Amino acid sequence: MSSERAPASPAQMVHLTIDGRPVAVPKGTTVWQAARQNGIEVPVFCYHDRMPPLGACRMCLVEVEKMPKLATSCTLEAGEDMVVRTQTDRVRQAQQAILELLLVNHPLDCPICDKGGECPLQDNTLRFGPGQSRFVETKRQFRKHVRMGPVLVLDRERCILCWRCVRFGEIVAGDDALKGFERGYHSQIATPAMEPVRSKFIGNTMEICPVGALTSATYRFRSRPWDNRTVQSVCPHCGCGCATTLNVRGADLTRTRPREHPEVNDIWLCDKGFFGYEFVGSPERLRAPLVRRDGALREATWDEALGRVADALRSTSPEAVGVIGGARSTNEDDYLLLRLFRGVVGTNNIDFRVETAYPQPTSRAAWGLPVAIADVERADAIVLVGCDLTEEYPILWLRVKKAIDRGAPLVIAGAWEPEVARWAQHRLIHRRGGEAALLRALAGGVRAEDGAAASGAPAEAIRAAADTLRAAPRALVLAGEAALEQPGAERVLAALDELCAACHGAPLGILRGRGNSGGAQVLGLLPDMLPGYRPLGDPSAREAVAAVWGRPVPSAPGRTVRGMLEAARAADLEVLYVVGADPASDYPDARAWEEARRGLRCLVVHELFLTRTAEAADVVLPVLAYAEKTGTVANIEGRVQRQDQALLGPGVARSDAEIFVDLASRLGSPLAVASWEQVFAEIGRMIPGWAEGARLAPPRPGAGAGRDGAGIPDGPLPRPEGALALVAGRRLFDRGTMAARCPGVRGQAGEPFVAVHPEDAARLGLRDGMPCEVRSPRGALRLAVRVWAGVHRGHAYAPRGYDSAPVSVLLDERGPVAVTVRPLGAP
Amino acid sequence: MARVLSQAVLAEIERARARYPRPQSAVLPALHAAQEEVGYLSPEALDDVAEALGLPVTEVASVATFYSMFFTEPVGRHKIRVCTNLSCYLNGCEEILDHLCRTLGVRPGETTADGRVLVEVAECLAACEEAPVLLADEDRHGHMTPAKVDALLRALDREPSATSPTGPAGDA
Numbered sequence: 001m002s003s004e005r006a007p008a009s010p011a012q013m014v015h016l017t018i019d020g021r022p023v024a025v026p027k028g029t030t031v032w033q034a035a036r037q038n039g040i041e042v043p044v045f046c047y048h049d050r051m052p053p054l055g056a057c058r059m060c061l062v063e064v065e066k067m068p069k070l071a072t073s074c075t076l077e078a079g080e081d082m083v084v085r086t087q088t089d090r091v092r093q094a095q096q097a098i099l100e101l102l103l104v105n106h107p108l109d110c111p112i113c114d115k116g117g118e119c120p121l122q123d124n125t126l127r128f129g130p131g132q133s134r135f136v137e138t139k140r141q142f143r144k145h146v147r148m149g150p151v152l153v154l155d156r157e158r159c160i161l162c163w164r165c166v167r168f169g170e171i172v173a174g175d176d177a178l179k180g181f182e183r184g185y186h187s188q189i190a191t192p193a194m195e196p197v198r199s200k201f202i203g204n205t206m207e208i209c210p211v212g213a214l215t216s217a218t219y220r221f222r223s224r225p226w227d228n229r230t231v232q233s234v235c236p237h238c239g240c241g242c243a244t245t246l247n248v249r250g251a252d253l254t255r256t257r258p259r260e261h262p263e264v265n266d267i268w269l270c271d272k273g274f275f276g277y278e279f280v281g282s283p284e285r286l287r288a289p290l291v292r293r294d295g296a297l298r299e300a301t302w303d304e305a306l307g308r309v310a311d312a313l314r315s316t317s318p319e320a321v322g323v324i325g326g327a328r329s330t331n332e333d334d335y336l337l338l339r340l341f342r343g344v345v346g347t348n349n350i351d352f353r354v355e356t357a358y359p360q361p362t363s364r365a366a367w368g369l370p371v372a373i374a375d376v377e378r379a380d381a382i383v384l385v386g387c388d389l390t391e392e393y394p395i396l397w398l399r400v401k402k403a404i405d406r407g408a409p410l411v412i413a414g415a416w417e418p419e420v421a422r423w424a425q426h427r428l429i430h431r432r433g434g435e436a437a438l439l440r441a442l443a444g445g446v447r448a449e450d451g452a453a454a455s456g457a458p459a460e461a462i463r464a465a466a467d468t469l470r471a472a473p474r475a476l477v478l479a480g481e482a483a484l485e486q487p488g489a490e491r492v493l494a495a496l497d498e499l500c501a502a503c504h505g506a507p508l509g510i511l512r513g514r515g516n517s518g519g520a521q522v523l524g525l526l527p528d529m530l531p532g533y534r535p536l537g538d539p540s541a542r543e544a545v546a547a548v549w550g551r552p553v554p555s556a557p558g559r560t561v562r563g564m565l566e567a568a569r570a571a572d573l574e575v576l577y578v579v580g581a582d583p584a585s586d587y588p589d590a591r592a593w594e595e596a597r598r599g600l601r602c603l604v605v606h607e608l609f610l611t612r613t614a615e616a617a618d619v620v621l622p623v624l625a626y627a628e629k630t631g632t633v634a635n636i637e638g639r640v641q642r643q644d645q646a647l648l649g650p651g652v653a654r655s656d657a658e659i660f661v662d663l664a665s666r667l668g669s670p671l672a673v674a675s676w677e678q679v680f681a682e683i684g685r686m687i688p689g690w691a692e693g694a695r696l697a698p699p700r701p702g703a704g705a706g707r708d709g710a711g712i713p714d715g716p717l718p719r720p721e722g723a724l725a726l727v728a729g730r731r732l733f734d735r736g737t738m739a740a741r742c743p744g745v746r747g748q749a750g751e752p753f754v755a756v757h758p759e760d761a762a763r764l765g766l767r768d769g770m771p772c773e774v775r776s777p778r779g780a781l782r783l784a785v786r787v788w789a790g791v792h793r794g795h796a797y798a799p800r801g802y803d804s805a806p807v808s809v810l811l812d813e814r815g816p817v818a819v820t821v822r823p824l825g826a827p
Numbered sequence: 828m829a830r831v832l833s834q835a836v837l838a839e840i841e842r843a844r845a846r847y848p849r850p851q852s853a854v855l856p857a858l859h860a861a862q863e864e865v866g867y868l869s870p871e872a873l874d875d876v877a878e879a880l881g882l883p884v885t886e887v888a889s890v891a892t893f894y895s896m897f898f899t900e901p902v903g904r905h906k907i908r909v910c911t912n913l914s915c916y917l918n919g920c921e922e923i924l925d926h927l928c929r930t931l932g933v934r935p936g937e938t939t940a941d942g943r944v945l946v947e948v949a950e951c952l953a954a955c956e957e958a959p960v961l962l963a964d965e966d967r968h969g970h971m972t973p974a975k976v977d978a979l980l981r982a983l984d985r986e987p988s989a990t991s992p993t994g995p996a997g998d999a
């Protein structure tokens with residue numbers, strides 16, 4: 001608990017005395033804050049500086065002159081000439097009484113409590129409490145340890161009913177996950193019928209619970225706080241790049257905790273960040289290089305494996321070499337990737353955007369936020385188009401929630417209701433493909449009726465939302481994958497620009513990319529961009545890079561991921577080098593990938609695990625995970641942050657960087673790299689402003705365009721009778737390569753499913769939970785039915801990110817698909 | 828898509844909701860309506876109320892457990908609450924409670940095996956002048972005697988929903 005925010009206007013100051021010291025604070029400051037700001041510690045339990053005061057626990061009592069009774073300093077506003085005392089005998093007696101009463105029912109099982117050693121109740125008792133208890137009766141008893149889902153363990157005996165966890169759910173996360181049940185002596189924290197807690201942010205309640213009542217199922221009994229080494233890191237998952245601290249005991253990663261970063265995650269994390277670390281220590285990690293011999297992958301030495309790769313690269317013309325990935329590596333890894341493939345090999349076929357078949361040119365629509373994450377909470381209105389915010393970028397939701405609390409309206413448009421729809425003032429649930437018309441109607445470019453006709457969203461609702469937006473002086477427009485991953489994306493982008501213009505020049509954020517996508521984009525792991533968002537087509541930019549590298553940069557733009565796969569099918573691309581990506585599961589057309597794979601002469605994969613892509617590779621190189629190397633990454637707002645090495649990697653795994661350096665030497669052009677710092681500094685010579693903590697937001701919009709692959713059909717969806725338009729969405733808790741190996745994430749993901757509207761379900765004879773076959777012209781999946789009114793009629797929603805049932809099997813890179821959903825009998 | 832509540836009850840909840848600026852204010856009337864229909868506030872009933880009011884089910888469930896007149900477990904169709912506060916105590920409520928429990932074969936807080944009657948103790952029912960007092964479903968019965976308890980139970984037998992032998996106000 002630090003960095004309290006004093007109220008905004010410093011104009012009016014009040015003067016008071018605390019413990020004999022004259023103190024001046026802005027009007028509106030509480031006595032507790034005033035004391036704190038002047039280095040005087042008053043103990044608290046219920047008060048938490050990220051939430052308004054409650055005054056429930058009375059731990060913070062102080063004596064105020066002219067007030068007959070002691071006052072709770074957390075709720076008392078500092079007044080002119082107030083005389084406050086925090087250290088008198090009366091105060092001390094009151095503190096002792098409060099603690100003695102709290103301990104009446106507290107089990108004092110510190111020796112078996114995970115909180116021991118970092119517990120405010122322990123600390124306050126030691127400093128302010130009585131040495132002894134007079135209570136000899138029986139304590140309140142509950143069933144010890146209720147497991148409330150895969151990550152939360154509740155111990156009601158330890159709870160001191162401070163309400164922090166409840167209020168976190170109401171005020172900060174807006175998910176109302178935990179509540180107070182019963183009353184009086186029986187009061188307890190719970191969920192209805194003690195069902196698993198439904199939240200994406202529950203890890204934070206474990207952090208702010210001042211006792212060991214809420215603890216983590218994955219950290220339970222793993223370590224004591226003082227036995228943990230702490231290492232600064234950055235969450236590798238969604239792309240927000242939340243600052244974290246890794247706890248390491250011996251050779252084990254024991255837990256991930258938030259590291260305060262006011263501009264990014266403040267003091268919070270989402271539950272993927274909290275619990276998505278266990279894959280690092282998975283026994284399934286690759287420990288040695290694998291090389292295909294006699295048709296099967298077999299362990300090999302680094303020398304043999306890299307010799308194979310070098311041979312393949314040497315014997316192939318540069319245009320027939322392609323590189324996919326880079327969003328899971330550090331900036332330094334990625335930079336060396338560029339030096340190897342652009343500089344030494346000489347190809348521009350480089351693209352980190354593995355999960356898109358419709359890449360809009362970066363110069364037209366760079367991914368990421370044009371404003372800082374912290375600025376999101378300052379918007380006067382927020383439009384969220386085709387983005388399921390808590391599923392995709394959860395920490396952004398906490399900022400949006402703060403904006404909503406300030407009175408900013410949220411407008412949502414999408415083919416399904418995102419989880420946060422309850423908080424939206426306007427919900428425009430529409431047909432997929434209707435985005436452009438709907439957005440233009442919102443912008444006032446076409447009539448609401450026309451937008452309604454094209455999108456299926458009611459005209460009345462469109463008009464109301466448009467009026468709301470027009471009244472907001474500083475709106476923010478955020479568009480996601482669901483709106484842009486389709487053939488008509490150029491028109492959607494144009495409509496978004498129109499909407500931003502109509503909203504008094506609102507900034508446009510493109511919420512796409514994961515992990516270190518931000519870094520891969522700044523560095524230019526793209527077919528047509530160079531480091532620092534400079535277009536490849538700019539000769540002076542090429543020369544600047546060549547000057548640092550001492551090698552020329554090829555000038556012809558390369559191929560996108562889709563272009564590379566098309567070229568592989570046509571045998572124009574022979575060697576594909578995949579860095580920390582799984583196109584076989586994630587490229588939105590599994591069959592297109594398979595055909596491309598067959599056309600390749602050599603497939604090389606850097607991986608942590610034997611993914612679907614790795615299984616089909618000729619050479620698999622085991623690499624280090626984020627916690628095993630030091631370097632920098634950049635997040636969705638382009639902020640550069642450092643992560644430190646916490647662990648050694650498994651077996652003989654190497655960093656991506658080491659592999660690139662080795663290959664460059666084998667190809668006869670050594671890169672002479674001594675350390676990551678040296679690489680970091682070299683990037684700085686190329687990108688102005690490059691520094692730790694700096695934010696390198698994409699310029700927008702720029703000029704230039706990439707080659708997007710052949711003919712993208714654009715037009716109405718062909719839909720056979722009874723078929724549903726397929727929409728694929730991301731889930732925070734999924735079962736992808738990493739998540740599947742984190743019990744705390746995997747367990748929350750549940751089984752893959754397909755969601756259909758109740759009317760469609762009735763028509764098709766589908767019931768909740770029923771197994772069904774979902775079939776598209778490209779393939780079929782067996783999924784469980786979920787009947788859900790949140791999805792637009794005529795659509796079927798299926799989650800991405802399940803490696804056992806990859807939705808990419810159904811998808812078609814050439815355009816939207818319609819699926820039939822057929823029941824397979826009762827469950 | 829309500830699971831257990833009828834259209835009539837949902838309409839009643841909607842009317843309650845329309846009476847207030849915030850849906851939270853309609854939680855109590857909605858829970859009463861749901862409990863009346865289902866007999867207790869089952870998880871499905873709570874889900875339906877939450878959905879009808881557009882509130883998180885956690886919030887609705889939390890309120891349901893706060894008040895002792897709401898039941899989140901199945902209980903008897905009829906609820907008899909015997910006051911055991913001071914005035915009633917001084918006027919012999921123990922005998923009333925004892926007689927009631929023995930006749931029905933239950934302990935306070937239990938429901939008869941046939942699911943017909945729940946017996947509970949209550950705090951002051953605000954009718955001390957009539958002590959000892961009990962509440963049978965919605966109706967108050969004062970100056971209770973074992974004989975009047977027997978009459979009350981017979982009336983419950985005859986008429987499953989009307990509980991008072993002499994009408995709500997007729998027993999003063």
Ligand code: SF4
Pocket residue numbers: 158159160161162163164165166189208209210211213214
């Ligand atoms: S569980 Fe922890 S945070 Fe929640 S009320 Fe109890 S003590 Fe406070």
Ligand code: SF4
Pocket residue numbers: 235236237238239240241242265269270271272273274393394395396
């Ligand atoms: S919001 Fe994103 S970056 Fe932050 S903890 Fe969650 S997954 Fe990690």
Ligand code: FES
Pocket residue numbers: 043044045046047054055056057058059060061072073074075
């Ligand atoms: S901290 Fe002030 S009342 Fe709890």
Ligand code: FES
Pocket residue numbers: 910911912913914915916950951952953954955958960
């Ligand atoms: S004490 Fe029984 S009604 Fe008041």
